[in-house]
Amino acid sequence: MRLSRYFLPVLKEVPKDAEIVSHRLMLRAGMIRQQASGLYAWLPLGYKVLRKIQNIIEEEQDRAGAIEMLMPTIQSADLWRESGRYDAYGKEMLRMKDRHDRDMLFGPTNEEVITDIFRASVRSYKQLPLNLYHVQWKFRDEIRPRFGTMRSREFLMKDAYSFDMNKEEARRSYYKMFVSYLRTYHRMGLTAIPMKAETGPIGGDLSHEFIVLADTGESGVFCHADMLEKTIPAFDVDYDGDLSPIVDDWTSLYAATEDMIDMEEFEREVPEDRRVAARGIEVGQVFYFGTKYSESMNATVTGPDGKEVAVHCGSYGIGLTRIVPALIEAFHDENGIIWPVSVAPFEAVILNLKSGQEACDSACDSLYEQLRNAGIDALYDDTGEGAGAKFSTADLIGIPYQLIIGPRGVKSGEAEIKHRASGERETIALDQVVTRLKELIEPERRDKI
Numbered sequence: 001m002r003l004s005r006y007f008l009p010v011l012k013e014v015p016k017d018a019e020i021v022s023h024r025l026m027l028r029a030g031m032i033r034q035q036a037s038g039l040y041a042w043l044p045l046g047y048k049v050l051r052k053i054q055n056i057i058e059e060e061q062d063r064a065g066a067i068e069m070l071m072p073t074i075q076s077a078d079l080w081r082e083s084g085r086y087d088a089y090g091k092e093m094l095r096m097k098d099r100h101d102r103d104m105l106f107g108p109t110n111e112e113v114i115t116d117i118f119r120a121s122v123r124s125y126k127q128l129p130l131n132l133y134h135v136q137w138k139f140r141d142e143i144r145p146r147f148g149t150m151r152s153r154e155f156l157m158k159d160a161y162s163f164d165m166n167k168e169e170a171r172r173s174y175y176k177m178f179v180s181y182l183r184t185y186h187r188m189g190l191t192a193i194p195m196k197a198e199t200g201p202i203g204g205d206l207s208h209e210f211i212v213l214a215d216t217g218e219s220g221v222f223c224h225a226d227m228l229e230k231t232i233p234a235f236d237v238d239y240d241g242d243l244s245p246i247v248d249d250w251t252s253l254y255a256a257t258e259d260m261i262d263m264e265e266f267e268r269e270v271p272e273d274r275r276v277a278a279r280g281i282e283v284g285q286v287f288y289f290g291t292k293y294s295e296s297m298n299a300t301v302t303g304p305d306g307k308e309v310a311v312h313c314g315s316y317g318i319g320l321t322r323i324v325p326a327l328i329e330a331f332h333d334e335n336g337i338i339w340p341v342s343v344a345p346f347e348a349v350i351l352n353l354k355s356g357q358e359a360c361d362s363a364c365d366s367l368y369e370q371l372r373n374a375g376i377d378a379l380y381d382d383t384g385e386g387a388g389a390k391f392s393t394a395d396l397i398g399i400p401y402q403l404i405i406g407p408r409g410v411k412s413g414e415a416e417i418k419h420r421a422s423g424e425r426e427t428i429a430l431d432q433v434v435t436r437l438k439e440l441i442e443p444e445r446r447d448k449i
């Protein structure tokens with residue numbers, strides 16, 4: 001993408017009302033724009049990151065056997081009356097009437113809709129297990145939307161719903177999602193720790209929140225320090241095999257949110273020097289709620305013995321629009337964002353230090369062409385800005401590798417590669433840039449690990 005033809009409205013000044021660094025940087029880097037309280041437009045740079053996150057999530061959901069679909073954002077109130085949640089959900093639900101005076105709502109979650117779809121077409125235990133998911137906008141009229149897209153009213157969620165014959169099978173489905181979540185966050189460069197959690201309005205008695213530690217996080221959390229260094233399930237994890245060793249390994253050490261903490265248990269189970277009491281960002285949550293919706297909404301299947309049984313269910317959410325600020329909280333410095341390659345809006349940026357000078361332009365044009373042919377997603381700063389401004393924009397928007405091309409280098413056939421994360425620079429022959437960059441980028445894409 002040529003920057004001269006892109007839409008990147010970066011801000012020079014620091015936005016006053018943004019309290020945390022990720023919110024400030026998302027505004028400054030031209031990633032989002034607020035349209036109303038808790039409602040954001042995703043500008044091209046921000047949207048690219050969101051899409052990369054969505055791709056990773058979809059790949060890992062698919063690998064774990066979940067099947068993608070798409071449900072509408074607007075739902076009928078009648079379904080929620082059936083489940084009993086219409087009144088219980090309270091003011092967080094955005095309610096509306098259509099022209100026929102029917103009660104509708106903007107979905108805050110989809111347990112009712114998916115249960116309705118399930119009961120309309122699944123009749124037999126032979127069609128189980130089934131896990132259906134989608135990535136769709138949700139609306140919750142939060143009392144205090146804040147920190148930009150960290151807690152917004154409209155937000156993008158991946159939500160998966162599993163259906164099984166009995167509790168034991170449902171546990172296997174829960175484990176599959178649990179393991180796929182560990183891999184999903186890891187591929188984005190995040191350490192997300194599963195912690196025992198409260199189930200709230202979703203219901204059920206088994207739930208884990210996936211928490212990224214950050215001082216600006218909204219949740220208080222407590223865990224054993226070893227939780228921060230656990231091994232992530234490998235790419236070739238067998239989702240049809242026994243996943244309990246992995247889940248046991250991740251749940252045997254103490255880790256709980258402040259709603260669930262039992263201080264005595266925490267102090268008994270975790271030696272003093274290994275106790276972590278910190279703050280964290282909830283980037284996902286998984287639930288097993290058994291027959292809560294299937295019973296009230298009559299979602300049954302015929303078992304092997306011919307008897308009708310209510311199916312056992314779970315739901316599994318990831319907040320995509322919250323992951324973006326969570327990543328920035330984890331990866332930034334005083335100059336801006338530092339994207340991990342796997343979620344970076346562009347993998348590299350070409351900085352033409354002398355746009356308009358023929359030798360520089362032609363070296364950059366040729367490099368840009370080579371990068372495209374090599375499948376590297378690059379931004380090309382071909383604008384008339386000065387070198388200083390180009391450096392600061394590149395730092396601000398956090399592209400992992402800067403390819404610096406100036407008149408002196410072009411004369412001697414050289415370029416510089418600056419690593420955004422370490423600040424390290426290497427000088428390299430112009431015709432070696434692509435090979436070197438591939439070597440740097442490929443392992444960091446984390447797509448096969």
Ligand code: P5A
Pocket residue numbers: 108109110111140142149150151152153154155157158159160202282283284285286287315316317318319320321322
């Ligand atoms: C699980 C999937 C559910 O809604 N039903 C379907 C279950 N879970 S949840 O924990 O309530 O939400 C899942 C994830 O969505 C993100 N999230 C938000 N992100 C931004 N702004 C909000 N206001 C917001 N509310 C929830 C979180 O990442 C949460 O873990």
